[in-house]
Amino acid sequence: MNTSIIQSRPDFAAIAAWIPQGSSVLDLGCGDGSLLRYLRETREVRGYGVEISDANIAACIANNVNVIQNDLESGIADFEDASFDFVILSQTLQATRNTESLMQEIVRVGREGIVSFPNFGYWKNRLQVMLGNMPVSDELPYQWYDTPNVHLCTLDDFEFLCAHLEIRILARHVMANGNDVIVMPNLRGSTAVYRFRRDA
Amino acid sequence: MFDTPLTFKSGAVLPRYELMYETYGTLNADKSNAILICHALSGHHHVAGYYFDDAKNLGWWDNMVGPGKPIDTDKFFVIGLNNLGGCHGSTGPSSNDPLTGKQYGASFPVITVEDWVESQARLADRLGITQFAAVLGGSLGGMQAMQWALSYPERLRHVLAIATAPHLTAQNIAFNDVARSAILTDPDFHGGDFYQHGVVPTRGLRLARMLGHITYLSDDAMADKFGRELRTGKLNFSYDIEFQIESYLRYQGDKFAAYFDANTYLLMTKALDYFDPARELDGNLNRAFAAAKAKFLVVSFTTDWRFAPERSREIVHALLHNKRDVSYAEITSAHGHDSFLMQDAQYFAVMRNYLNGIAREFSV
Numbered sequence: 262m263n264t265s266i267i268q269s270r271p272d273f274a275a276i277a278a279w280i281p282q283g284s285s286v287l288d289l290g291c292g293d294g295s296l297l298r299y300l301r302e303t304r305e306v307r308g309y310g311v312e313i314s315d316a317n318i319a320a321c322i323a324n325n326v327n328v329i330q331n332d333l334e335s336g337i338a339d340f341e342d343a344s345f346d347f348v349i350l351s352q353t354l355q356a357t358r359n360t361e362s363l364m365q366e367i368v369r370v371g372r373e374g375i376v377s378f379p380n381f382g383y384w385k386n387r388l389q390v391m392l393g394n395m396p397v398s399d400e401l402p403y404q405w406y407d408t409p410n411v412h413l414c415t416l417d418d419f420e421f422l423c424a425h426l427e428i429r430i431l432a433r434h435v436m437a438n439g440n441d442v443i444v445m446p447n448l449r450g451s452t453a454v455y456r457f458r459r460d461a
Numbered sequence: 462m463f464d465t466p467l468t469f470k471s472g473a474v475l476p477r478y479e480l481m482y483e484t485y486g487t488l489n490a491d492k493s494n495a496i497l498i499c500h501a502l503s504g505h506h507h508v509a510g511y512y513f514d515d516a517k518n519l520g521w522w523d524n525m526v527g528p529g530k531p532i533d534t535d536k537f538f539v540i541g542l543n544n545l546g547g548c549h550g551s552t553g554p555s556s557n558d559p560l561t562g563k564q565y566g567a568s569f570p571v572i573t574v575e576d577w578v579e580s581q582a583r584l585a586d587r588l589g590i591t592q593f594a595a596v597l598g599g600s601l602g603g604m605q606a607m608q609w610a611l612s613y614p615e616r617l618r619h620v621l622a623i624a625t626a627p628h629l630t631a632q633n634i635a636f637n638d639v640a641r642s643a644i645l646t647d648p649d650f651h652g653g654d655f656y657q658h659g660v661v662p663t664r665g666l667r668l669a670r671m672l673g674h675i676t677y678l679s680d681d682a683m684a685d686k687f688g689r690e691l692r693t694g695k696l697n698f699s700y701d702i703e704f705q706i707e708s709y710l711r712y713q714g715d716k717f718a719a720y721f722d723a724n725t726y727l728l729m730t731k732a733l734d735y736f737d738p739a740r741e742l743d744g745n746l747n748r749a750f751a752a753a754k755a756k757f758l759v760v761s762f763t764t765d766w767r768f769a770p771e772r773s774r775e776i777v778h779a780l781l782h783n784k785r786d787v788s789y790a791e792i793t794s795a796h797g798h799d800s801f802l803m804q805d806a807q808y809f810a811v812m813r814n815y816l817n818g819i820a821r822e823f824s825v
Contacts, residue, residue: 285784307784315807318790322758323814325821329777330791339778 272351272377273299275434275454279375280304284346287370289333289363290353293317294326301326311336334359340370347373352400354378354419355410364426368459373431377454382415382447383437400451416447419455429460463583467545473570477559480584481506481550482542485526486534488590493823495538495590497581497617498522499598499605502673502729503721505549508541509534524804531812536820537594545580546572546728554724555656565724567653572728574601574736578608582616594819597621599801600768601729604736607776610753611738619819620753621812623760624801626772627746627779628737633767636676637730640669644723653724662723667714669726674713679764679797750779756786758815760808762800763793788815 273296280286284306288297291310294317300306310321310328321328329336333350334357348371350363355378357363367374379400380386386396395405403410414422416435423430435442435450442450466476483506488495498508500521509520509527526532526539543551546569554569561568585593596609596617603625610620629637644650647665651658675683687706702708738749757780761773770791780787790811794800800808 309781309787315793318788319807319810319814322788322790322811322818325818327786327788329781329787329789331789339774339781341782344781 270295270351271436271439272452272454275436276300276349276351276375276377277303278434279432279456280306280347283307285344287311287337287340287345287348289337289348289350289367290356291317291321291326291328293320294324294328296349296351297321297326298324333357334363337363337366337370342369343372345371347371347375349375351375351377352379355381355413357412360412361422361426364422364428368426368428368457371458373456373458374428375454375456376419377452378414378419380416380435380447380450380453381413382417383451384448385451387448398451416450416453419453423455423457427460428457430455430457432456463580463587465583467576467580467583469570469576470573471571475545475552475570478545478552478580479550479556480542480545480552480580481547482540482584483507485509485539485541486537488538488588489823491823492590493592493594494536494820495540495585495588495593496532497585497593497596497609498526498532498539498541499577499581499596499602500541500544501598501600501602502726502733503717504602505547506541506543506551507549508539522802524802525809525812531809531816532597533816533820537816540584540588542581542584544572544577546725546732548720548722548725553722554653554728555722564654564656566656567724569724569728571731574604574608574732575612577605577732578612581605581609582613585616591616593617594823595619595621595816597623598625599623600625600798601733601736604733607753608736608738610755610757611749614752614754617755618822619758619815620755621758621760621815622773622776624762624765624768624773624798625776626768627739627749627775629734630772634734636672636767637734640672641727641730643668643672644727647723650723653727655723661718663718666718666721666723666726667711670717670721671710671714674710676767677798679766679795681764682796682799685795746775746779747782750776750783750785753780753783753785757788758811759787759789760801760811761789761791762797762808763791764795765798765800767798 286306286308288310291312297308311333313332318330348367389396434454435446437451462479464477466474468474507520509523511519528535543549546553548555554565558565596606598606603622606620607622644665647662649660650662690705739746742748759773759777761770777789792808
């Protein structure tokens with residue numbers, strides 16, 4: 262199971278690489294609990310997920326993952342300051358409404374935050390826009406009219422938001438087709454994972 | 462039959478008592494697959510199935526408990542009991558007091574959730590169960606399940622707290638007080654000793670049940686089921702039963718008053734009102750739950766306004782504060798507080814998946 266998860270979600274391996282054994286983790290929008298299960302099996306984390314969908318709640322429970330049914334944008338207010346080593350938001354940032362306040366909540370509840378998102382500045386996305394259409398790809402599989410994504414951004418945009426919110430980026434891992442991207446990441450990377458904390 | 466005196470939280474002592482219980486499934490060799498089901502206000506020991514000589518007497522949670530059901534009696538050894546103070550076989554106000562030879566009536570001590578847990582622990586001792594796989598229940602039953610985790614943290618691995626609350630709100634106590642007032646002011650109540658007068662405070666008990674029933678349903682569920690439908694199809698300009706909802710409520714009230722003991726009803730509502738594990742800790746629920754070690758599943762229902770989802774979230778919050786394992790499911794349901802007794806795909810999936818997880822922890 263572990264290998265298949267890592268193949269289908271390359272950002273999971275990148276996230277796991279940053280998480281020491283035995284950490285406490287809050288996964289916002291945790292889906293069916295795959296990441297938390299993977300982190301429990303490989304990192305022995307103590308974790309909780311927040312999820313809104315009924316099907317995912319039942320799936321998390323089947324995966325033996327702690328899950329709290331709530332809207333992640335309002336539900337995170339229930340968590341106490343610095344109550345987790347890591348708060349993770351994987352491939353969900355672009356679908357959040359109050360993205361700015363959510364970023365602040367992540368660094369309030371977590372000693373560190375980890376966020377992964379599709380890079381809208383990826384050259385294939387730029388190309389599709391240049392040719393006259395909204396991008397549709399593996400990372401952005403929706404049409405413009407049915408997409409849940411309301412706050413898409415590029416790596417540069419995200420880093421600008423962090424600076425604006427006085428959030429310090431600790432590390433960045435950019436990938437395309439499962440491979441690391443070092444050179445010109447904002448153009449050549451399709452997915453990015455960031456690790457950050459409150460700049461205090 | 463228990464001969465060791467039980468001292469209640471109130472200080473009252475019951476020298477001996479009987480507990481009526483039923484079991485389903487088989488206790489495994491290391492006695493690790495036992496589940497205790499705690500009942501709510503009007504429940505009892507007959508949780509599932511029916512008796513061979515009484516095919517109509519189906520258990521109150523038969524949709525949830527049985528072979529292949531979410532609480533799978535092929536995997537678990539399930540215990541249902543009638544709580545002390547009840548009126549379904551366990552010692553209660555309608556039982557004979559061996560000291561006087563008369564029914565306890567008003568002399569039966571006011572009982573608390575903690576007292577129940579104490580009596581249930583003695584039943585577990587008797588059955589040789591040192592640790593339950595899970596203790597669970599809905600509503601008042603959920604309060605007992607939570608109290609188990611606080612009173613005997615080592616004696617259970619999981620709590621399933623369904624449609625419950627860390628304590629009743631003022632509004633909730635108010636409903637209970639109106640219900641009690643209906644019984645207490647019935648001339649046939651005779652201060653609780655109506656047994657000697659050969660009467661039953663049927664009118665009070667009936668009103669209490671009717672009121673309760675309204676609060677267990679949602680506005681929408683009632684509107685869907687009854688609407689403004691008239692029994693005879695026209696207005697009769699009288700105070701007889703006209704609307705279908707009136708007919709339904711009176712039927713439910715009559716049915717209940719025919720078998721339930723008024724003193725037991727009073728005791729049950731008092732136990733609800735008194736439950737408040739944070740009371741002696743300055744109202745701090747986080748500190749109250751520090752004692753708990755079990756893993757929790759907390760379930761609420763969106764239209765349950767008597768035990769609202771917000772109240773379940775308070776429980777979840779206190780468990781998170783104490784870094785305990787907890788999952789929380791908020792089931793979208795139209796049926797109000799009664800939802801926890803009804804079949805619902807999402808509710809049952811959550812229960813089944815969680816209980817399957819518990820079953821993986823031991824070998825049958």
